[in-house]
Amino acid sequence: MPMHAVIVLAGENPQMHPLNERTPAALIPVVGRPFVVHVVETLVERGFLHFDVLLCHRPERFEALLGNGARWGCSFRYHLVRDPVRPYRHLRTLRHDPDWGHSLLVHGDRLLLEDLGGSRPEAPEAGNILFCTETEGSTDAAGTAGWTGWAWATAAGLRGCPPDVDESGLAGFLSSGAQGACVRVPVEKPLSVQSFDDLLETDRRILDHPGEGRLLDGRETEPGIWMARHVRVHPLARLVPPVYIGENCRVGLGVRLGPHAVVGDGCVLDRRCTVQNALILPGSYVGEALELADVIVDRNRLVNVRFGVAVTVADDFILGSLGERRIEKRLMSFASRVAAALLLVVACPALLLTALVLKLRGRTPVLGRQEAVCLPAPEDPVLWRTFHRWSFNDDGCTAESAAGGHGSGVEGRQGPEDLFLRFLPALLNIARGEMRFVGVRPRTREEVASLPPDWRSLYLASKPGVVTEAFAVYGSHPSADQRYSAEAFYCVACGFVHDLRLLVRYLRRVLTGTRR
Amino acid sequence: MDVLVERKGTLAVVKLLGRALDAGNAPAFKERMGPVIEENSRVLVDVSSLEFMDSSGMGVMLSCLRKLTGKGGDMKLCGMTPPVRALFELVRMHRIIEVYNTREEAEAAFAA
Numbered sequence: 247m248p249m250h251a252v253i254v255l256a257g258e259n260p261q262m263h264p265l266n267e268r269t270p271a272a273l274i275p276v277v278g279r280p281f282v283v284h285v286v287e288t289l290v291e292r293g294f295l296h297f298d299v300l301l302c303h304r305p306e307r308f309e310a311l312l313g314n315g316a317r318w319g320c321s322f323r324y325h326l327v328r329d330p331v332r333p334y335r336h337l338r339t340l341r342h343d344p345d346w347g348h349s350l351l352v353h354g355d356r357l358l359l360e361d362l363g364g365s366r367p368e369a370p371e372a373g374n375i376l377f378c379t380e381t382e383g384s385t386d387a388a389g390t391a392g393w394t395g396w397a398w399a400t401a402a403g404l405r406g407c408p409p410d411v412d413e414s415g416l417a418g419f420l421s422s423g424a425q426g427a428c429v430r431v432p433v434e435k436p437l438s439v440q441s442f443d444d445l446l447e448t449d450r451r452i453l454d455h456p457g458e459g460r461l462l463d464g465r466e467t468e469p470g471i472w473m474a475r476h477v478r479v480h481p482l483a484r485l486v487p488p489v490y491i492g493e494n495c496r497v498g499l500g501v502r503l504g505p506h507a508v509v510g511d512g513c514v515l516d517r518r519c520t521v522q523n524a525l526i527l528p529g530s531y532v533g534e535a536l537e538l539a540d541v542i543v544d545r546n547r548l549v550n551v552r553f554g555v556a557v558t559v560a561d562d563f564i565l566g567s568l569g570e571r572r573i574e575k576r577l578m579s580f581a582s583r584v585a586a587a588l589l590l591v592v593a594c595p596a597l598l599l600t601a602l603v604l605k606l607r608g609r610t611p612v613l614g615r616q617e618a619v620c621l622p623a624p625e626d627p628v629l630w631r632t633f634h635r636w637s638f639n640d641d642g643c644t645a646e647s648a649a650g651g652h653g654s655g656v657e658g659r660q661g662p663e664d665l666f667l668r669f670l671p672a673l674l675n676i677a678r679g680e681m682r683f684v685g686v687r688p689r690t691r692e693e694v695a696s697l698p699p700d701w702r703s704l705y706l707a708s709k710p711g712v713v714t715e716a717f718a719v720y721g722s723h724p725s726a727d728q729r730y731s732a733e734a735f736y737c738v739a740c741g742f743v744h745d746l747r748l749l750v751r752y753l754r755r756v757l758t759g760t761r762r
Numbered sequence: 763m764d765v766l767v768e769r770k771g772t773l774a775v776v777k778l779l780g781r782a783l784d785a786g787n788a789p790a791f792k793e794r795m796g797p798v799i800e801e802n803s804r805v806l807v808d809v810s811s812l813e814f815m816d817s818s819g820m821g822v823m824l825s826c827l828r829k830l831t832g833k834g835g836d837m838k839l840c841g842m843t844p845p846v847r848a849l850f851e852l853v854r855m856h857r858i859i860e861v862y863n864t865r866e867e868a869e870a871a872f873a874a
Contacts, residue, residue: 339866339870339874735853
């Protein structure tokens, strides 16, 4: 009988914050491979061929990683859910083949190593089976305490799931006996990436029991020392087993690595540093003579697991990122600055004339500046830097700077005065590299902080510009929805051609008043 | 933008017939949706023919959703092609508008 599993990968576990800002917990590498790959491969080994996957947080990354399942000889169907805390609504509408019998419900941030095939109910009318760890002093009347997030469930059971329940509500429903008697099966604590502690413990368990589940990749060069390809270890470095070192890593002179150290792909451990009971995530640099224990390092971010505290280290020589810097972006930035500088020289007389006219009209001060957050910026507001955006003071500028919140405010002025009052002064910011010709609207700290989380994370990854998609498409007064859709779209669609197109639309709008 | 409106009980299913929803036809689509939103509280938009959507198209979808939810209704999308789905995932629109792979799943969601 072909076997079917539903993998829930929707959550944004707050216990993994801020690590899961960059990478959802189930995508965090565990001994060289993303945790979810371990889950899928374990299930495939046990004979599961059909998967329905519920996604919410960063779905594109999961789909890019897992693909259509062809490499494992199985099939994946992906479902986008709206609420990461209550993602089970889609269970009610999944297509279920009668040949499948019971489906295995799996939460993708946990992995049970027991072979569950033997526990699969044979009869379709049999009830649900919940896999639970034994918890001491459990007082849960519904009998759901200690649920591992894995269960055999009937098709009818999944279809009858209440639409707006969280995980504990789902456990209560599955064990309620509405679809027949529910059985609790005791199992060992699963491997898990639900918290920092769990992540380190998962690594420890895999290193201590490498044969269990066959999750360890790489070559065992010495007992307890596992290495992937292209690892360079200085002859005077000391490796204390068990240790795992990922691909393309460099371990320097005098480094003491281990016990229970996992180093991800592409890391550099500089001279004389000490790393034990720690996880170094891919692309991280560990500085000279640093001593790390009971920590997780994600490039320039350090998580002390003992205290549950995460800090971002600003100094690259202590902890840093070894990610590639895209040369195209640097060239574009350079070209933009040069173009702005040249335009500034040419437009100088126009700028002076504009200032004179405003002065004669009684505007004081003539030049206005507004503090705006430098982009791209990290998620942590403490690390935001700001710059001063220049524009000529006029009614429009006043309205813009007084605009509160993300949905209100003016994008610009409709006519040619926008060129003189907003565009030309901003050439100074563009020449300094603080802004670009085309980008998202520069915002103050407060405005950025008030953005909804999804919008804010897209915004912080973008670049500020004079010409915005919202203005080019909708004009000077877009609604909140139009502003969000324009900015979100720009954040993912921006590029040289798209920027050029927007620039042309902007010039057409301000010079001729036409929308297209 | 040509659309086909079909009524299934209290649900209005709107099937888009064009290949792109962009600045060129988004205003017309919004106008076309006006009466549908006024007369129905549950709307399913079948976007299986769309190969491209830009910010204008997204803005119209959001605007339609807001009008429906404002009067206690709901709107869902179904049948996204890979390019449109990729866009929705990247801009996190699936966190705002419920999306289903097929029309059957979406209709079942309305019925459930």
